[in-house]
Amino acid sequence: MALPGAAAALLARWRESDLWWSFRRSPVAVGAALVALLCIGGALLAPWIAPHDPFDLAGLDLSNAFKPPAWDAEGDPAFPLGTDGQGRDVLSAILYGARISLLVGLSATAFATLLGVLLGLVAGYAGGTADAVLMRIADVQLTFPSILVALLVNGVVQASLPRELHGALALYVVIFAIGISEWPKFARTVRGSTLVERNKEYVLAARVIGLGRARIMLTHVLPNVLGPVLVIATLNLGLAILAEATLSFLGVGVPPTQPSLGTLIRIGNDFLFSGEWWITIFPGAALVAMVLSVNLLGDWLRDALNPKLR
Amino acid sequence: MRDGADPAAPMLEVEDLAKHFDVSRPLLHRLLSGEGRRILRAVDGVSFAIPKGTTLSLVGESGCGKSTVARLVVGLYTPTRGRVRFAGHDLHEARADAAQRRRMQMIFQDPYASLNPRWRVRDIIAEPIRAFGLVKGRAAERERVAELLTHVGLSPLDGEKYPHEFSGGQRQRISIARALSSSPEFLVCDEPTSALDVSVQAQILNLMKALQRELGLTYLFISHNLAVVRQVSDRVGVMYLGRLVELAPAETLFTAPRHPYTRALLDAVPDLGMTGRQRVPVGGEVPSPIAPPPGCAFHPRCPLADARCRAERPALLPAGEAVVACHAVEEGRDGAARREPAGALAPDAA
Numbered sequence: 001m002a003l004p005g006a007a008a009a010l011l012a013r014w015r016e017s018d019l020w021w022s023f024r025r026s027p028v029a030v031g032a033a034l035v036a037l038l039c040i041g042g043a044l045l046a047p048w049i050a051p052h053d054p055f056d057l058a059g060l061d062l063s064n065a066f067k068p069p070a071w072d073a074e075g076d077p078a079f080p081l082g083t084d085g086q087g088r089d090v091l092s093a094i095l096y097g098a099r100i101s102l103l104v105g106l107s108a109t110a111f112a113t114l115l116g117v118l119l120g121l122v123a124g125y126a127g128g129t130a131d132a133v134l135m136r137i138a139d140v141q142l143t144f145p146s147i148l149v150a151l152l153v154n155g156v157v158q159a160s161l162p163r164e165l166h167g168a169l170a171l172y173v174v175i176f177a178i179g180i181s182e183w184p185k186f187a188r189t190v191r192g193s194t195l196v197e198r199n200k201e202y203v204l205a206a207r208v209i210g211l212g213r214a215r216i217m218l219t220h221v222l223p224n225v226l227g228p229v230l231v232i233a234t235l236n237l238g239l240a241i242l243a244e245a246t247l248s249f250l251g252v253g254v255p256p257t258q259p260s261l262g263t264l265i266r267i268g269n270d271f272l273f274s275g276e277w278w279i280t281i282f283p284g285a286a287l288v289a290m291v292l293s294v295n296l297l298g299d300w301l302r303d304a305l306n307p308k309l310r
Numbered sequence: 311m312r313d314g315a316d317p318a319a320p321m322l323e324v325e326d327l328a329k330h331f332d333v334s335r336p337l338l339h340r341l342l343s344g345e346g347r348r349i350l351r352a353v354d355g356v357s358f359a360i361p362k363g364t365t366l367s368l369v370g371e372s373g374c375g376k377s378t379v380a381r382l383v384v385g386l387y388t389p390t391r392g393r394v395r396f397a398g399h400d401l402h403e404a405r406a407d408a409a410q411r412r413r414m415q416m417i418f419q420d421p422y423a424s425l426n427p428r429w430r431v432r433d434i435i436a437e438p439i440r441a442f443g444l445v446k447g448r449a450a451e452r453e454r455v456a457e458l459l460t461h462v463g464l465s466p467l468d469g470e471k472y473p474h475e476f477s478g479g480q481r482q483r484i485s486i487a488r489a490l491s492s493s494p495e496f497l498v499c500d501e502p503t504s505a506l507d508v509s510v511q512a513q514i515l516n517l518m519k520a521l522q523r524e525l526g527l528t529y530l531f532i533s534h535n536l537a538v539v540r541q542v543s544d545r546v547g548v549m550y551l552g553r554l555v556e557l558a559p560a561e562t563l564f565t566a567p568r569h570p571y572t573r574a575l576l577d578a579v580p581d582l583g584m585t586g587r588q589r590v591p592v593g594g595e596v597p598s599p600i601a602p603p604p605g606c607a608f609h610p611r612c613p614l615a616d617a618r619c620r621a622e623r624p625a626l627l628p629a630g631e632a633v634v635a636c637h638a639v640e641e642g643r644d645g646a647a648r649r650e651p652a653g654a655l656a657p658d659a660a
Contacts, residue, residue: 201423202424202434
């Protein structure tokens with residue numbers, strides 16, 4: 001009984017908040033939110049809304065191969081966006097592929113956020129040697145494009161794993177590689193805010209009581225440095241999805257048994273010049289829609305939370 | 311005295327306390343430009359004691375080291391030299407012992423930075439209670455917080471709110487409630503009223519004085535506002551460039567200041583009742599604490615300075631009820647009679 005009450009109170013607070021006000025008055029944000037919701041909803045509900053199961057090899061029929069989209073004269077209404085070279089429904093493949101893309105994007109961003117926030121807090125609060133070492137590592141890593149770091153980490157981990165584990169662990173390796181390539185952004189932002197917060201008097205008050213460093217960092221500093229992290233995490237989600245697609249496009253990302261949007265684009269790419277454009281264009285469009293909408297939401301969030309632009 | 315604590319010992323004893331900050335530029339920079347280390351002597355040999363139940367104020371211009379002293383005596387900084395004894399215990403040991411640590415608390419200057427903006431007021435006030443495990447159970451904690459809020463003149467219902475819903479004066483009351491929540495005996499107040507309106511200042515000062523009477527608190531009060539200091543202090547220490555130049559009972563200091571710097575400070579106080587009085591402003595700027603002048607640090611600005619002042623650093627010596635660090639006072643060439651009431655000289659003139 002208490003939970004719906006609390007949820008209702010939370011909803012009421014959200015409806016009165018500046019954020020909701022700013023959201024309602026930004027057509028771009030509303031549009032982006034709708035598109036993002038469509039993408040995420042489609043991905044989550046794929047097993048229930050997809051017309052076919054792209055992983056069910058028994059359901060594939062080679063005579064259905066290379067069917068153009070349904071609105072084409074040769075199209076088949078059973079395959080709204082056409083089929084690929086093995087008679088797989090492109091729409092279903094996209095819905096399932098978006099699941100993988102989103103899973104990798106969210107997990108990698110969560111991993112990068114966790115790592116970056118933790119290291120940034122420690123660097124900013126402890127200062128001295130810990131700060132210098134962590135930040136020099138971050139600086140060095142920032143000089144490389146993150147996709148290069150992800151490629152490197154991915155390659156090294158793949159090479160050091162026994163071959164029979166590749167299929168089972170590939171997904172986690174990709175998540176780890178993308179996450180590790182993105183943490184410096186979080187760490188630097190959090191470190192900067194921590195440097196400001198650690199000298200504020202409420203932190204000194206906690207130190208006078210004699211609270212430990214870890215407790216002060218987690219209960220006092222952390223809640224006050226999370227604002228910018230939320231914005232970076234949202235913007236980073238788009239980048240992580242894109243990084244995964246790039247890795248998969250290059251053939252080093254998720255295993256072919258779990259095709260993501262990047263894998264679909266790579267497969268379709270082979271057919272682009274022979275006229276079967278729909279196999280690559282639709283996954284590409286889905287990727288663009290997903291990344292763009294998430295990025296626009298992140299942009300809006302950044303502006304909405306920036307007191308100077310209010 | 312098994313634990314080395316003397317019940318009659320002063321609440322706080324500070325002996326030759328010093329804090330130097332290394333503000334040198336990075337090593338590579340120093341090597342390239344051939345400059346040496348730069349040491350900022352924020353506090354450079356300060357001694358005083360505060361008996362239980364009394365208030366000692368430290369006054370002085372910005373940068374004289376008074377806030378550094380405040381942070382040293384609660385252990386936020388480690389002293390470079392000298393020692394602090396808290397209720398008879400060495401400060402370092404007292405800080406390591408929760409039972410002793412509970413007895414000291416601090417009130418800060420900026421009521422907007424001293425409360426965590428993400429915490430509810432009841433959690434802010436309850437933090438020391440939880441840290442020291444002072445009450446058992448949630449209900450007892452709520453009750454204690456409500457009691458503290460009432461004590462500082464707020465409503466128990468205010469505990470549900472966040473700090474941004476309060477004015478500066480109310481926030482300072484919350485700070486005081488937080489400081490009181492561990493039932494301390496010694497409060498360090500680092501300019502607790504300087505960010506507040508004059509009318510609100512008076513309320514907060516009255517609250518602090520009432521609490522002192524009621525709970526027998528000992529205060530170390532840091533301020534640059536002489537009117538405020540006069541209202542709350544038993545004794546006043548005047549600081550200049552990291553050192554005490556005069557330490558005297560409050561009334562003595564305000565009616566018969568001895569050190570030329572103290573006189574200059576009092577002369578600079580705007581006073582509606584004494585319009586037309588000749589004022590001698592303190593000339594010049596505070597010298598840099600990185601390169602303090604030799605001899606008496608005040609000599610470049612002092613009207614009484616002579617060759618000895620420029621060469622020899624004066625020690626704190628008794629002068630009447632006060633202790634003063636000034637060669638001119640020691641030698642009796644400070645014209646102490648200048649401050650005598652005009653009537654006392656009248657018969658001579660007639």
